[in-house]
Amino acid sequence: MIKDTLLKESKVSPDALEALYRALGKENVITHIEDRVCYSYDATATLQKAIPDVIIKASSTEEVSAVIKVADKFIIPVYPCGARSGLSGGSVPLHGGIVLDTTRMDRILEINPNDLMATVEPGVVTKRFQDEVARYKLFYPPDPGSAEFSTLGGNVAECSGGMAGLKYGVTRDYVLSLEVVLPDGSVINTGRRTLRSVAGYDLTRLFVGSEGTLGVFTKITVKLIPLPERVETLLAYFNDPEAAADAADGIILGQGIIPKTLEFVDGICINSIRGYGGAEIPEKANAFLLIDVDGEASLVEKDVAGVEKACWEHGAFQVVVAKTAKEREVLWAVRKSISPALFKVAGRKLNEDICVPRSKIKEVLRELYSLGERYSIHSACFGHIGDGNVHVNFLYGYGEEDEKKVAEMVEQMLRKVVSIGGTITGEHGIGIAKAEFLPLEVPSQEFQLMKSLKKFFDPKGIMNPGKIFIS
């Protein structure tokens, strides 16, 4: 694994610091070491840490532009960030310089129920936005696991997916228009406030998922859809992860039901949360599916029956249907506790985020468990099985031996995934975590094309340097 590094010398010269003071006021330019250390890492705790020289908490497009103009002039790395809940190191200030924190830009500027759209600043927390639009009976479907603290700016930068992707798509499918501060500090607007537009190239979607390497989003316009009338939650227990995968197919292909969420959790994950104090998990459970179905009330009832049927047919030994909102919360709390709970199994975990065509899921699971046995390292799997997006967690201890093993396992897994038409990251992004493996998936010419695009937008290489491309 990559070692922690501390910044040797400041990337922000006295002249540059003075320029930042002039542009933003001294009180808005943070240089205390305590603050800087807090910005040296993100949710990917096992990755490289790096301490920035300066932190700016911007409160407007003008301030973002002013910061970037200084960075452009003095050639200082700029690391934009939201809640830093990303899982690929996308916001880690790898080469020091300026962290540009957008969390203070947290206004919901407009919710327009008539046109089914809303405009927000990048620092708005995902869950807050979901709740706010729900008051208008509207629905913003992208729902990353970190929705309670992640920001919409971060979601757009990473093209967050989350729980509801199979039925409702991912962040990319909802962004209509962006205000972007480019790496020279200029401000552009992409897209339109209309449900369709084909006027020129689709710059909007080039920025979505660009991981903060092409510019900083300062306004985001998204489309919304009517809030489904009803949601029901089921939890189905299986003896065998492959039976759960079969049941997922049974729901989609057999019953023709596209559930709102179709979450898979394997036995290793289950063991890590036993005694969590929420739902009681049967002793023999070696996998479960957590399924939300939503829509018009009578259809939801029908779909609940269809989902149950598919689960029984494919070997579920217990199916729980939540009867109240409280029961739904309990079932979901179980699912959401997994990611943090996995840390306790062996001390460390490496979270990978592969995605394969759904028909290849069982093949991949088999490979992962066999890898786990071969290396005596647990491969705990959960994720959005409907999309083929599996979060693989290698649970390992401290020490070089385990690190070496996990590094080998990751490489073998990713080679397998790419060989069957999959991707090394379904929703977490490349960041630092997967940069060394991107060339494994993206052929040389496409890789060079992406690198050239980066250079085209950011010739001085100041926007989130060290991410996505390392070679």
Place this chain on the structure above:
Amino acid sequence: MIKDTLLKESKVSPDALEALYRALGKENVITHIEDRVCYSYDATATLQKAIPDVIIKASSTEEVSAVIKVADKFIIPVYPCGARSGLSGGSVPLHGGIVLDTTRMDRILEINPNDLMATVEPGVVTKRFQDEVARYKLFYPPDPGSAEFSTLGGNVAECSGGMAGLKYGVTRDYVLSLEVVLPDGSVINTGRRTLRSVAGYDLTRLFVGSEGTLGVFTKITVKLIPLPERVETLLAYFNDPEAAADAADGIILGQGIIPKTLEFVDGICINSIRGYGGAEIPEKANAFLLIDVDGEASLVEKDVAGVEKACWEHGAFQVVVAKTAKEREVLWAVRKSISPALFKVAGRKLNEDICVPRSKIKEVLRELYSLGERYSIHSACFGHIGDGNVHVNFLYGYGEEDEKKVAEMVEQMLRKVVSIGGTITGEHGIGIAKAEFLPLEVPSQEFQLMKSLKKFFDPKGIMNPGKIFIS
């Protein structure tokens, strides 16, 4: 209006022609004037025509690559095309050179019901593909009005929208991966065969809607969804176009129903198809909505009732619900006959394709009818009102006076549309038809950014030159 032009001198030198012969075999390089004239225009009949020097009907990626390599070497314009049913002149070989016809590349390479995806060559006709996947109970929703002859390659190039956009999205939302021959003849693959991937920049969606100016698509992988169990069709007549617009709002906002299609047709269009021999249209009809609702059978029944209710509430004086597939076809034939029928009103029509936030529809209609009165030129409107996408047809006669009038009307309309947050093209693309107006919508810096991207991908300017950007 732009005048027809005939090519003065060939862009394909004897050496270049020889190179094409060597690369493709002489029999595959068409130079007869009769064929060339046939390729001098597209469905936008009133636009500029231009005769190409050579036509190549490619049958493989290798052939496409070989042609483009010759074009790159000799700096010859290449005009890729499918069925040439586009409505912005996107496939017109404006500067002569080579027309690269991909209609022979018409194989459906794979339909994968398990993974809900399919891979096709670019020449596959949209309707054929829709029908083929329907045999597997799968659904490819993008449905341009020209689906019976348009090709999927053309659909991707223009990011076709069509009838089902509000509920199901547009072409962009279905393309997972592309094989693209770049302007230097090299072949790349973008995206993945997975429902999600965030591995690097989203090249796929940069190519979707790029109107053949960045490369030629030779393989297209799209996602599919389960075919809805049932579709029902309603036609509601109104005295007043604004009442129809209110009813559309009533369906979406009042009833919370997102119909599969929500087509608006105004009185001028209706008059052009009276006596068409299909459905009998009531004398006093001055607008109609044609609505498809689809989904699970019992829900469709409920939605039909909800749609009917909204129509009655907002002033419909007659609502027809199709009882049989045959009746559905009759209602739809009426809608689909409008575009060609409008020609007969005054001899010529100019088809514009504006899209506005739906709450601005009535304001735009008012402006259009008032423009029509002021200039004594009919503005016939129909289109996808759910998305705010209105096809405006200025019906005018031969002669310079009418041409001048229409040119003024178009400019005034587009300025209005842009001023209220709309776009000058919802689905037809910029092509030649709207190139002069693109800077009206896209601010100078974004416009220059798009032009620079074009130059980045196509430094010699050989891919579909003369389109999108004229200044």
